[in-house]
Amino acid sequence: MANASKFIDLIGKTPLVDLTSLTRAAQLYAKCEFLNPSFSMKDRIAKYILEMAEATNQLKPDDTIVCSSSGNTGCSIAMLGAIKGYSVIIVVSDKCSMEKQNHIKSFNATLIVVDERDYVEYGKKLAQDNDYFDVNQYDNPYNPETYYKTLGPEIWKETNGKITHFVMTGSTFGCISGTAKFLKEKKQAIQVTLADPLYSNIHSYYYNGYLKNNPQYQPVATTQSYLIEGAGKQKPTQCLDFSVIDEVLQVSDQEAISTCHKLAEKEGLFVGGSSGINVFAATIVANRLKREDVVVTVLADNGIKYLSKIYDPRFLTQNKIKTSYV
Ligand SMILES: Cc1ncc(COP(=O)(O)O)c(C=O)c1O
The missing domain is CATH 3.40.50.1100 (Rossmann fold)
Incomplete structure (x- = not known):
């Protein structure tokens, strides 16, 4: 074909x-x-951030990816993580719609739901404490660069x-x-x-x-x-x-x-x-x-x-x- x-x-x-x-x-x-494939523009940054992390050896096979998200970047990272074979943990706030929460889980990602004020810091700490790869979309220069x-x-x-x-x-x-x-x-x-x-x-x-x-x-x-x-x-x-x-x-x-x-x-x-x-x-x-x-x-x-x-x-x-x- x-x-x-x-x-x-x-x-x-x-x-x-x-x-x-x-x-x-x-x-x-x-x-x-x-x-876009997971129904939002966030597929763009998920693809670019993961590709750049792989190219610079920040992300290696068998690594775990953590992503704090209002939902959509979580869906995109969960989708791409599944395709690429990584373990994925998504941290969302309790404001995130059930549809987005279930979308994330459908890709076999682990979903953590926390209070709206804390979800960004929660994801950062989780990554630091466990040496996971942090997508860090709020501060990552690859996000605007995408x-x-x-x-x-x-x-x-x-x-x-x-x-x-x-x-x-x-x-x-x-x-x-x-x-x-x-x-x-x-x-x-x-x-x-x-x-x-x-x-x-x-x-x-x-x-x-x-x-x-x-x-x-x-x-x-x-x-x-x-x-x-x-x-x-x-x-x-x-x-x-x-x-x-x-x-x-x-x-x-x-x-x-x-x-x-x-x-x-x-x-x-x-x-x-x-x-x-x-x-x-x-x-x-x-x-x-x-x-x-x-x-x-x-x-x-x-x-x-x-x-x-x-x-x-x-x-x-x-x-x-x-x-x-x-
Ligand atoms: C549906 C939707 N619209 C707009 C935005 C805002 O985009 P950005 O994070 O690039 O400011 C987001 C980000 O989470 C989003 O999910």
Whole structure:
């Protein structure tokens, strides 16, 4: 069969879809990252980080891999670990959807669920204490480098260099930092918007810390939380490069989830909550611009991962999210 590929070779090179019908002004396009083999863009970093670790002998046969994750990187590492024959331990927070938890377990990985505030540190300590290989996606420079080498060039090529704006949420901030660095090197005028969930702290760190040149800045602690997974953080990571970000827009759970439902109803796109954040913010950006401007965003993962949450009428009612289908 001359045309058959290995499944792992299907990572990346996702299609770009046209969402301009959702805007009043500029053109809007989105990368279908939910079409990656484990249904999220995180397959890209999992593949690159493991390949680089193997090439530099940090990861050897029979080693154990540890990965702290809001879920998707865990799914990707568990999938690739299974293919490559490593033992894999994934540490997620109790916010991680059951669908993602079961997806991780389906690849025979060991799953550890801990409190949301502690899961990153828990994974680090587990790796240090046992001499396991730590994916360390929050601080690993290979994370942004993945997008610098793949997603950025794909977007540049697919828009024939016409992109004027890039909009993306962040959790490790590898995607926005690496993609924006590539795009701005190609064309400095490209504007980059970070879409941050309401009650994440990154909006505040950007405007009150980074832009005011105050590295000691600490936001006031809040007890408010948000529903969307894989977006926002309590504090910046080492992967976050504020210098390539031009503005930060806040998006509420209601805005993100309503956008997901609208994408399903109007475009047949079934995507996760962070894609709702991205498309909502990208629409705000697009509506300020002119028709010749080209805004690009990312549909980061598949809605199947949240069937029991943002697509479950009971969950929506419990969390006071208004929707047409409850
Ligand atoms: C669904 C989803 N969207 C967006 C992101 C944010 O990407 P990044 O970690 O590169 O900032 C993540 C990361 O966990 C994710 O899982």
